[in-house]
Amino acid sequence: MLLFPLPHFPRFPIYSCSSSATKRRGTAMAAKLLSRLRQLDTRLISLQHQRPFFRNARLFSGQQIPSSDSHPSLPPTPTPTPLPPPSAGSAGEKRQRTSSLKDHELAKFAAISDTWWDSEGPFKPLHAMNPTRLAFIRSTLCRHFSKDPNVPKPFDGLEIVDVGCGGGILSEPLARLGATVTGVDAVEKNIKIAHLHADLDPTTSTIDYVCTTAEKLVEEGRQFDAVMSLEVIEHVADPAEFCKSLAALTRPGGAVVISTINRSIRAYAAAIVAAEYILHWLPRGTHQWSSFLTPEELVMILKRSSIDVEEMAGFVLNPLTGKWLLSDDVSVNFIAFATKKAEG
Amino acid sequence: MNRLVVRRTLYSNHHQPKCPWKRGFCSGGEAAAAAPASSASSGQLNHKDGSFAGDDQPYDLAIVGGGMVGMALACSLATKPLTKHLKVAIIDSNPALANKLSIKREDPPDPRVSTVTPATISYFQDAGAWQYVQQHRHAFFDKMQVWDYTGLGYTTYDARDVYKDVLGCVVENRVLHSSLLSRIEVIMCLYPECKCIRLQDTDVQKTIYPSRLASMIRYPSSSVKADDNTREASYIKAGLVKLEMSDGSSLYTKLVVGADGAKSQVRNLAGFKTTGWNYSQNAIICTVEHSVGNHTAWQRFLPGGPIALLPIGDNFSNIVWTMSPKQASDLTVMNEDEFVKAVNQAMDNGYGPHPKSNFSNGSNKFSFLGGNLTMSTNESFEVPPKVVKLASKRAAFPLSLMHANDYVAKRIVLIGDAAHAVHPLAGQGVNLGFGDAFTLSRIIGEGVAVGTDIGEVSLLRKYEAERKPANIAMMAVLDGFQKIYSVDFGPLNVLRAAAFHAANYISPLKRGIISYASGEQRLPIFP
Numbered sequence: 021m022l023l024f025p026l027p028h029f030p031r032f033p034i035y036s037c038s039s040s041a042t043k044r045r046g047t048a049m050a051a052k053l054l055s056r057l058r059q060l061d062t063r064l065i066s067l068q069h070q071r072p073f074f075r076n077a078r079l080f081s082g083q084q085i086p087s088s089d090s091h092p093s094l095p096p097t098p099t100p101t102p103l104p105p106p107s108a109g110s111a112g113e114k115r116q117r118t119s120s121l122k123d124h125e126l127a128k129f130a131a132i133s134d135t136w137w138d139s140e141g142p143f144k145p146l147h148a149m150n151p152t153r154l155a156f157i158r159s160t161l162c163r164h165f166s167k168d169p170n171v172p173k174p175f176d177g178l179e180i181v182d183v184g185c186g187g188g189i190l191s192e193p194l195a196r197l198g199a200t201v202t203g204v205d206a207v208e209k210n211i212k213i214a215h216l217h218a219d220l221d222p223t224t225s226t227i228d229y230v231c232t233t234a235e236k237l238v239e240e241g242r243q244f245d246a247v248m249s250l251e252v253i254e255h256v257a258d259p260a261e262f263c264k265s266l267a268a269l270t271r272p273g274g275a276v277v278i279s280t281i282n283r284s285i286r287a288y289a290a291a292i293v294a295a296e297y298i299l300h301w302l303p304r305g306t307h308q309w310s311s312f313l314t315p316e317e318l319v320m321i322l323k324r325s326s327i328d329v330e331e332m333a334g335f336v337l338n339p340l341t342g343k344w345l346l347s348d349d350v351s352v353n354f355i356a357f358a359t360k361k362a363e364g
Numbered sequence: 365m366n367r368l369v370v371r372r373t374l375y376s377n378h379h380q381p382k383c384p385w386k387r388g389f390c391s392g393g394e395a396a397a398a399a400p401a402s403s404a405s406s407g408q409l410n411h412k413d414g415s416f417a418g419d420d421q422p423y424d425l426a427i428v429g430g431g432m433v434g435m436a437l438a439c440s441l442a443t444k445p446l447t448k449h450l451k452v453a454i455i456d457s458n459p460a461l462a463n464k465l466s467i468k469r470e471d472p473p474d475p476r477v478s479t480v481t482p483a484t485i486s487y488f489q490d491a492g493a494w495q496y497v498q499q500h501r502h503a504f505f506d507k508m509q510v511w512d513y514t515g516l517g518y519t520t521y522d523a524r525d526v527y528k529d530v531l532g533c534v535v536e537n538r539v540l541h542s543s544l545l546s547r548i549e550v551i552m553c554l555y556p557e558c559k560c561i562r563l564q565d566t567d568v569q570k571t572i573y574p575s576r577l578a579s580m581i582r583y584p585s586s587s588v589k590a591d592d593n594t595r596e597a598s599y600i601k602a603g604l605v606k607l608e609m610s611d612g613s614s615l616y617t618k619l620v621v622g623a624d625g626a627k628s629q630v631r632n633l634a635g636f637k638t639t640g641w642n643y644s645q646n647a648i649i650c651t652v653e654h655s656v657g658n659h660t661a662w663q664r665f666l667p668g669g670p671i672a673l674l675p676i677g678d679n680f681s682n683i684v685w686t687m688s689p690k691q692a693s694d695l696t697v698m699n700e701d702e703f704v705k706a707v708n709q710a711m712d713n714g715y716g717p718h719p720k721s722n723f724s725n726g727s728n729k730f731s732f733l734g735g736n737l738t739m740s741t742n743e744s745f746e747v748p749p750k751v752v753k754l755a756s757k758r759a760a761f762p763l764s765l766m767h768a769n770d771y772v773a774k775r776i777v778l779i780g781d782a783a784h785a786v787h788p789l790a791g792q793g794v795n796l797g798f799g800d801a802f803t804l805s806r807i808i809g810e811g812v813a814v815g816t817d818i819g820e821v822s823l824l825r826k827y828e829a830e831r832k833p834a835n836i837a838m839m840a841v842l843d844g845f846q847k848i849y850s851v852d853f854g855p856l857n858v859l860r861a862a863a864f865h866a867a868n869y870i871s872p873l874k875r876g877i878i879s880y881a882s883g884e885q886r887l888p889i890f891p
Binding site: 139147148150151154155158169170171172192193194195196197219220221222341 | 445446447449598601602603810811812813814815816817821822829
């Protein structure tokens with residue numbers, strides 16, 4: 021966990037475009053992982069790499085997770101929120117059941133939505149991690165869209181959607197970097213808080229916050245240059261469908277950035293036992309280990325939606341300095357940058 | 365949210381706003397100054413009613429104090445592509461900022477000088493300001509000799525010990541200041557309506573407010589009504605800091621930088637607590653002349669305090685002599701010849717004998733440590749060049765140690781002497797300040813790169829976490845030296861002599877000391 025993967029780690033975040041050599045070396049491991057994933061057949065992976073004591077049934081069939089997975093200590097009453105209308109046909113039943121689980125997750129966040137911008141509150145790890153993940157996003161998006169990274173607003177002209185924006189912790193810096201940002205969240209309270217906070221600064225008051233879901237946006241036919249969904253997919257009922265929606269929201273040649281937590285023993289120890297029970301950084305029950313995705317699974321479900329993962333990196337916390345760093349180590353938190361093929 | 369208000373007697377400043385650079389740069393300066401519309405964007409300067417008008421946007425940074433360190437920050441921000449778009453206001457009532465005085469080479473050196481370490485020189489080179497320093501008088505030195513009045517030991521440092529060319533450079537403060545100003549001038553135009561000749565790309569917006577800071581307020585956001593839609597209300601809701609100047613103008617800013625020196629107004633207004641004590645010593649500074657050139661820095665520890673002789677170029681040297689306040693006032697008033705005699709005595713035979721140069725002992729005792737012997741180990745003791753005459757007035761000022769307990773608060777940060785004041789015995793004070801300024805500018809750049817609001821405490825804490833340990837370490841070392849040398853006690857004198865010998869003959873230690881004093885970040889004991 022205390023890995024310092026690069027021999028001469030510059031003071032700037034690793035993912036600054038100016039040091040492409042160090043970046044190449046740094047992502048050697050992650051690149052090897054990706055190339056291996058691309059070559060393997062998806063079915064082969066599903067047979068060989070399933071964890072023996074858990075079947076991630078959600079990804080491969082229409083089955084729902086049994087309700088015993090839900091944590092008993094959470095507030096039982098879900099906040100009524102606008103949900104996507106159940107689509108006709110066989111998927112309707114599935115949608116009904118999955119939406120109840122989603123309510124559950126939404127309720128967790130609705131309960132603490134006032135504390136979004138309290139950098140010492142339950143969202144403290146997110147605030148601490150934010151500059152690091154922005155460094156990754158900045159580097160990868162600048163390279164993909166051929167933007168000059170050495171200007172204060174490199175994302176000028178880009179339309180970005182932040183799915184699951186919460187209080188706007190990611191959306192505001194993206195707007196400051198020049199992007200036209202649309203923030204989407206299913207919890208009404210979050211949107212209200214995000215709107216209030218963004219209005220304080222004229223650069224961020226242009227963010228368009230909407231209380232809706234990715235599926236609804238797809239139905240409206242909206243498309244964006246880049247789709248961000250950071251720390252969301254582990255709270256979603258059906259990650260495969262969610263990825264399909266994200267893919268539909270992306271323009272051809274656009275980018276998708278997803279970050280989540282790996283389903284590994286280390287992540288159980290770090291993100292659940294340590295963060296929730298020992299250090300009390302997050303409220304208990306924020307995460308469920310069974311909802312985590314491994315990098316292989318994420319790559320697979322994105323591939324099924326015709327999105328190719330190009331880069332992946334891990335976040336590592338240095339407990340002495342309290343700083344989050346980008347690294348090769350994807351065993352706990354990781355972020356993936358993917359692209360949609362351009363048409364023609 | 366804190367409410368910080370201090371009422372001061374307002375000093376009305378009838379400053380006429382005119383384009384300060386019109387002599388050198390602006391062709392349309394006079395016309396702009398004459399036109400009443402010139403107060404459009406400089407409207408804040410002479411708005412007597414203090415109401416906010418003019419600029420649409422609040423400032424990103426307000427640097428209170430336009431001295432060397434404040435200007436270093438402004439210069440560094442202006443030269444980096446990520447930060448040059450920031451709107452910066454510089455608040456300083458010093459007229460030298462507005463009407464830049466030209467420094468003539470024929471003038472004798474100003475007694476206020478600083479020794480800049482190689483680390484600071486490289487910062488200046490990165491910012492592009494060192495070329496302007498080189499156009500004025502400056503003196504690199506590559507040798508330094510330190511000894512004390514007991515005559516028991518001495519140490520010689522040479523830049524070649526660490527395979528470098530120079531140990532440092534002695535430059536007058538006004539030269540450093542004007543070189544930073546020149547660099548800023550060249551990359552910006554102060555008044556947009558003034559048709560200044562643009563020598564380089566000038567999308568840098570900086571404004572100098574020639575008045576003194578009167579008060580600094582950060583209103584609690586509850587003090588405005590929710591439906592109040594004026595611009596000023598929106599700034600208050602965003603928690604911006606309002607700075608009110610003594611001439612009645614005011615401005616809103618996202619970040620206030622306190623670079624206003626040891627008696628910092630920003631630090632007082634913001635309520636930062638400080639730790640420190642006064643040394644019962646004053647320092648006399650003056651410029652002296654020799655008959656021959658001087659290229660070495662000399663420092664002798666006397667019973668009352670150290671005397672330092674620093675080369676400044678052209679046969680001139682600068683004296684920094686620390687002593688008790690009574691002695692300081694005596695020496696300041698005595699006539700010039702007496703003073704010159706006193707200085708020569710202090711550097712030569714007064715107070716005690718010369719140390720003996722001993723080579724053979726050294727190589728026997730410490731050669732077991734191995735390693736490369738430094739070049740300066742074999743140098744014998746040299747007597748400094750005699751002072752021939754006094755070339756400037758003598759000035760005395762009291763010395764103290766001061767350290768602010770915190771460097772940052774929400775939307776406020778301290779750099780330079782406002783955050784820490786040290787004893788001049790190692791010439792490190794302004795180098796710590798420059799380190800602060802350039803580090804803060806780098807951290808602000810990193811913050812802008814990831815879209816952070818630059819007034820965020822978490823970003824400013826990164827600056828504090830970087831500078832505070834380094835500053836405290838240096839201050840501890842200097843204070844330690846000051847305390848050790850203030851006692852005249854037999855065994856302690858021998859101990860100090862042993863330390864001199866150790867520093868002179870144990871090469872790894874000497875290299876460590878030189879590196880530490882040159883501004884590299886390692887402590888001398890752990891190379």
